[in-house]
Amino acid sequence: MLALIRAEAHADIGSDHAKLPIRLIQSGRAGRCVVVELNPGPLELARRNVTRARLEGHIEVRAGDGFAPLAPGEVDSASVSGMGAGTVAGILRRAGERLPPALVVQPNDSPWPVRVWAREQGYHLAAERLIPGYWPYPVLRLERRDGPDPVYADAGLPLNAALRYGPHLLREGSGVLRGQVQADLTRLTPLAAPGRTAQTELETARAAWDLLQP
Numbered sequence: 523m524l525a526l527i528r529a530e531a532h533a534d535i536g537s538d539h540a541k542l543p544i545r546l547i548q549s550g551r552a553g554r555c556v557v558v559e560l561n562p563g564p565l566e567l568a569r570r571n572v573t574r575a576r577l578e579g580h581i582e583v584r585a586g587d588g589f590a591p592l593a594p595g596e597v598d599s600a601s602v603s604g605m606g607a608g609t610v611a612g613i614l615r616r617a618g619e620r621l622p623p624a625l626v627v628q629p630n631d632s633p634w635p636v637r638v639w640a641r642e643q644g645y646h647l648a649a650e651r652l653i654p655g656y657w658p659y660p661v662l663r664l665e666r667r668d669g670p671d672p673v674y675a676d677a678g679l680p681l682n683a684a685l686r687y688g689p690h691l692l693r694e695g696s697g698v699l700r701g702q703v704q705a706d707l708t709r710l711t712p713l714a715a716p717g718r719t720a721q722t723e724l725e726t727a728r729a730a731w732d733l734l735q736p
């Protein structure tokens with residue numbers, strides 16, 4: 523995530539331990555950070571870690587829901603990570619005029635709802651990564667730009683596969699993505715039947731697999 527963030531002022535929404543903003547300041551990738559946390563336990567942990575790192579002058583910890591504790595235009599970028607994609611998309615939907623021009627998001631499951639939201643709201647997919655771990659973690663950098671996102675314009679790229687697996691990631695065709703699509707094919711094949719969600723998901727995985735062939 524760190525590599526996709528560079529900002530004068532950055533907000534980390536749902537920060538928990540505040541490790542990301544601490545590393546952003548220590549590495550010089552952000553000049554100032556705002557930590558937003560909804561729950562008292564993680565909020566206290568964030569405050570403790572920021573104090574322990576002696577970064578109170580650079581990181582402000584605020585209690586609140588999503589982008590609500592931020593003023594419009596206060597930060598140039600924000601991250602939302604480590605939550606389900608539906609939760610991430612809900613936080614982005616509720617943010618309204620508080621949304622900064624750049625967003626870095628790392629949902630824990632399929633980023634489909636985030637990519638759909640971004641296409642509708644004028645955010646282009648500037649970069650995507652798929653980080654290997656307990657499962658493959660998708661990281662998306664979104665930037666507010668005019669017009670439709672050109673990354674989806676390629677007629678050879680089926681939209682369902684692009685929204686599920688990522689247009690940049692499909693073009694790159696990394697081993698991590700191949701492993702993820704292969705695992706989906708194995709998991710979905712016995713579950714698929716006409717009219718079932720698994721059938722649609724399987725067709726999407728097959729479309730992605732076809733694209734990944736040399």
Ligand SMILES: C[S@@+](CC[C@H](N)C(=O)[O-])C[C@H]1O[C@@H](n2cnc3c(N)ncnc32)[C@H](O)[C@@H]1O
Nearest residue numbers: 536537538558559560561564586587588603604
């Ligand atoms: C699983 S942790 C992820 C922590 C960190 N972002 C990471 O990636 O390691 C999710 C955190 O988001 C917080 N959270 C969930 N919904 C939130 C919301 N609407 N606004 C602010 N914080 C929220 C939770 O309290 C929790 O601390």
